[in-house]
Amino acid sequence: MKRRVLYGVLFAVLAGCSAGALASVSGLSDGLAQLERRQFESAYATLMPEAEKGNPRAALEVGKLLLTGRGVAKDEAAAVKWLLVAADSGNRDAQYMLGAMSVEGIGLPKDSQVALTWLSKAAAQGDARAKTALGILMQSAGPGSQHTEQAARWFERAAASGEPEAQRRWALMLASGRGVAKNEGEALKWFKKAAVAGDVEAQRNLGIMLSTGKGVTGGKPDFAEAARWYGLAAKKGDAKAQYGLGILYAKGQGVAPDQEKALILYRMAATQGLATAEYAVGLAYAYGRGTAQNDVKAADWFEAAAQQGVVRAQYNLALMLEAGRGRPVDTVAASKWFLMAAEKGLREAQYNMGYHYAEGKGVPRDQGKAVFWYEKAAAAGDVKAQYNLGMLYLNGVNGKADDEKAAFFYRMAAGAGYGPAMYRLAVLYEEGRGVKQSYQLAGEWYERADLAAKVKIDEAMKKNPHPFVQRTLQVPDDLNQSSDKLAGH
Structure with missing residues (x-):
């Protein structure tokens, strides 16, 4: 378990008074009074x-002073001795x-069984912090359903x-259905309880649920209330809340639209x-939203996000490198970023990798790899990838033409309404290549492609000996609320 999980709760105990009742012993009373006045040495x-x-009680307080080194030299072993008393x-x-110390390895060896024993004793006396810690301990024990339910x-x-903290964690389990039946309405209720008590993560998660309508009666988002809770967490420095509130300002949801405020919040996060x-x-710099348009800064920020694995950032950076926007043209680097995004399943990046391999842009020309990536994109519904596959198979992959496969991919793209594929399919029906010759079907596809389009395509084909479709530069604006994933440890 990460050291920080129980660390904050543990030292909240160290910083404050204990839950036990005050004793009548004069020395104890005097000592507690001195603690209140922060006279630690006395x-x-x-x-x-x-x-x-x-x-x-005196043994507890002496243990706390020794553990923190307040009023006496820090001595974790001595602290453990008095805490045991x-x-x-x-x-x-x-x-x-x-x-908690057994979990974190503070003054004691890390030992989950010892931790379980002491936390269970405290929980049996009604200590809510111990109950929370036991829940965390069960979560860290493994992914099994039994541990999750416990x-x-x-x-x-x-x-x-x-x-x-327990209210927030209980809400997370209700929202996700882990260890308990999923109930977003109950999750919303418990998030709100924790949020009202000042739990920052609960305030942010409450904003997420309200902005997406999860758990809300009728399922309708309450953007104004989401903005309020995001705002509370954002003021306390929560990066995800700052980002979520920025999206609301960018879209004018629950607040007046304000691109400059949105950008300020994005930057904070x-x-x-x-x-x-x-x-x-x-994206803000790429489009000039809330600031002057600046390709160099856009590329810088895309690269920062790309390095952290944001797929769209990897794709956009590749587009900018390919086109020389904000960066010198570098097709090798562009191919590297396209490949990263393609391997994570981004259809547009898969298409571009197919194109790069087909044309030898930034990578050695390789028709086999071009087919591999085009087929990935085609299976995801990319009509231009389907069309380019038709072209590859018609002209021959590694010297071997396959008219039937060409017809298959042309038909796929044509069925999705892509005009050039309709024309190519019509030609195949007219010539009987890869399909049974049918002048009737050829005529129907020509008609659908439109005679004027046919003329334009013929002219384009004469000018371009490599009739592959390449995407034009487009930085997609897919900025969406990251609300489908509630955040928590």
């Missing part, structure tokens, strides 16, 4: 004699701390006790390294 000197007498006497704060039960119990925000900043 508090340590006052509390140590009480701890040595076996007072659980308090825990063995039934102090639930000490039990929780020992459990985690859900612990989060539900802790959520009912009012623990905001991008400077924290949020890849989707980096891509959004790139």
Whole structure:
């Protein structure tokens, strides 16, 4: 389990007063008062004699001071000794701390079984933090359904006790259907409870659900309320909330449209390294939204997002490198980025890789690889890839023509309404190549392609000995709410 998971909760305990009742012992009362006044050195000197007498509360506070090095030299081993005194006497704060320390490896070896023992003791006394920690421990135990269901039960119990983190985690499980039946309405309710309590991730996730209508009665998005919750989380520095709020400003959903505000918010998130925000900043510069159009800055931001694996950013950067927009023309680098996006399933990138291999742009000419990538794009519905496959098979792949395959791909593109493919299919029917000769079908396809289009295509074919269709540069605006994935640990 990552060290940060329980770290914040653990040191929230260290920073505040314990849950146990105040004792009547004068030395303990004086020591606690000194802690309140942040007189840590005096508090340590006052509390140590009480701890040595076996007072659980004094032992707890001495352990906390030793663990943090406040008022005394930091000594994790000594801290564990006094926390054990308090825990063995039934102090639930000490039990929780020992459990969390065993998870994180603070003063104790990392040991999930020891952690489970101490956290279970604290949870049995009603400690909501321990219940939350047990849920996290179950989640980290493995992907099995049994562990997931146990985690859900612990989060539900802790959520009912009012623990905001547990409420958020319980909501995430309800929203995703992990370990419990999916219930977006209940998820929305629990996100709101945690959000009202100030949990930043819950505020952001509440914004996500409201902006997409998930869990909302009638399924209609409530953009205004989404903007309010996004805004609260964004002010606290949550990058994903800043990005989500930026989208609302860009689209004028729930707020007045304001491209400049959108860009400010995108930048805030991008400077924290949020890849989707980096891509959004790139789009803003590419289109001149909220700022002057600037291809160089657009390419810079696309590259930053591309390096983090944003597929559209990889594709757009490749387009800009191919066309010399914001970067010198570099077909080798363009091919590299097209390939990355193509391997992740982006149809447009698959088409471009097919074209690059067919024409030898940035890569060695290779008809076999051209066919491979064209077929990937064609299977995803790309009509130009279907058409180019028809051309390849008609003219011969590696010296071997296949009229039947050519007809197959022309028919596929023609059926999708692509005019040049209609014309080519008509020619095949007229000549009986790859299909049974039929002047009637040829006439029908010629008619659909239109005589005027036929003339234009004939003229284009004479001018271009390599009649492949290449995409024109287009930076697609596919900026969408990343709301289908709720965020959480």
